Amino acid sequence: MAKTFKQAIVVGASSGIGAEIARQLAATGCRVGLVARREEELHALNRSLATPGKVFIHDVRQYDEVPALFQQICRELGGLDAVFYTAGILPRQEPEEFDFALDKLTVEVNVLGLMAWGHEAAQRFKTQGEGAIIAISSVAADRGRRGMLSYAASKAATDSYMESLRNRVGRYGVRVVTIKPGPVDTPMIAGMPNMPFMISAGVAAQRTITAAQHGATTVYVPFIWRPIMGVIRLIPSFLFQKLNL
Numbered sequence: 001m002a003k004t005f006k007q008a009i010v011v012g013a014s015s016g017i018g019a020e021i022a023r024q025l026a027a028t029g030c031r032v033g034l035v036a037r038r039e040e041e042l043h044a045l046n047r048s049l050a051t052p053g054k055v056f057i058h059d060v061r062q063y064d065e066v067p068a069l070f071q072q073i074c075r076e077l078g079g080l081d082a083v084f085y086t087a088g089i090l091p092r093q094e095p096e097e098f099d100f101a102l103d104k105l106t107v108e109v110n111v112l113g114l115m116a117w118g119h120e121a122a123q124r125f126k127t128q129g130e131g132a133i134i135a136i137s138s139v140a141a142d143r144g145r146r147g148m149l150s151y152a153a154s155k156a157a158t159d160s161y162m163e164s165l166r167n168r169v170g171r172y173g174v175r176v177v178t179i180k181p182g183p184v185d186t187p188m189i190a191g192m193p194n195m196p197f198m199i200s201a202g203v204a205a206q207r208t209i210t211a212a213q214h215g216a217t218t219v220y221v222p223f224i225w226r227p228i229m230g231v232i233r234l235i236p237s238f239l240f241q242k243l244n245l
């Protein structure tokens, strides 16, 4: 049954898909805890929301802050029924570049931050017997790419973590939803060459919220990426190595 969210957290709400999710949730009367590092962007977003939310400044690499911050947000919102983890980075790397510092940062933001928030949400929702945990993965999770070593790895880890979480808490009524977009027109990919089947952040957000409301498990956005990635996954490694992907 479709669920309407009354209180939600969006981690990574200051820009792109996260900001649009917050806007669309607020339009339905949901109170949103807006989490990210950029204070001005979050306050500006909050002022524009149909239902005012609350701003929380947080760097997702500060893992130790998460348990107390999570409880604080739940108290201030007066409850919680969804957590959207949309924080992420896509480092610009040359195909031949090895940069461990950048790789570490990518895993910290895209994976470890998700685990810190996902663990808190899973424990609360398991006790509640309901709730939704949503993470934005990517089609990039489906194959290792020479041009995005750590990004592809971080998204594959996202898929695996979310599946494990679903297998752990799905039986207690918790919805665990993995969203796998292709290119989305946000600051993350600004300046990159034109990409196929690009969608707006608004459309990505709308599909994400709908998937969460219906308790879907893994959703390609737009849907066309499911058969495309199905074919790409079948390309044998010796051939894939020769492709410029």
Ligand SMILES: NC(=O)c1ccc[n+]([C@@H]2O[C@H](COP(=O)([O-])OP(=O)(O)OC[C@H]3O[C@@H](n4cnc5c(N)ncnc54)[C@H](OP(=O)(O)O)[C@@H]3O)[C@@H](O)[C@H]2O)c1
Binding pocket: 011, 012, 013, 014, 015, 016, 017, 018, 035, 036, 037, 038, 039, 041, 058, 059, 060, 061, 086, 087, 088, 089, 090, 109, 136, 137, 138, 139, 180, 181, 182, 183, 184, 185, 186, 187, 188, 189
């Ligand atoms: N755009 C695409 O084409 C595309 C495609 C597939 C998947 N995705 C995924 O979708 C998600 C959202 O991306 P987007 O396109 O909306 O990107 P975006 O516009 O660049 O937004 C990224 C968000 O992540 C937050 N963030 C980054 N580092 C953070 C940190 N250390 N602590 C807290 N928040 C942090 C940013 O907030 P602050 O900088 O204010 O902290 C911002 O709110 C990402 O996981 C991305 O990988 C995007």
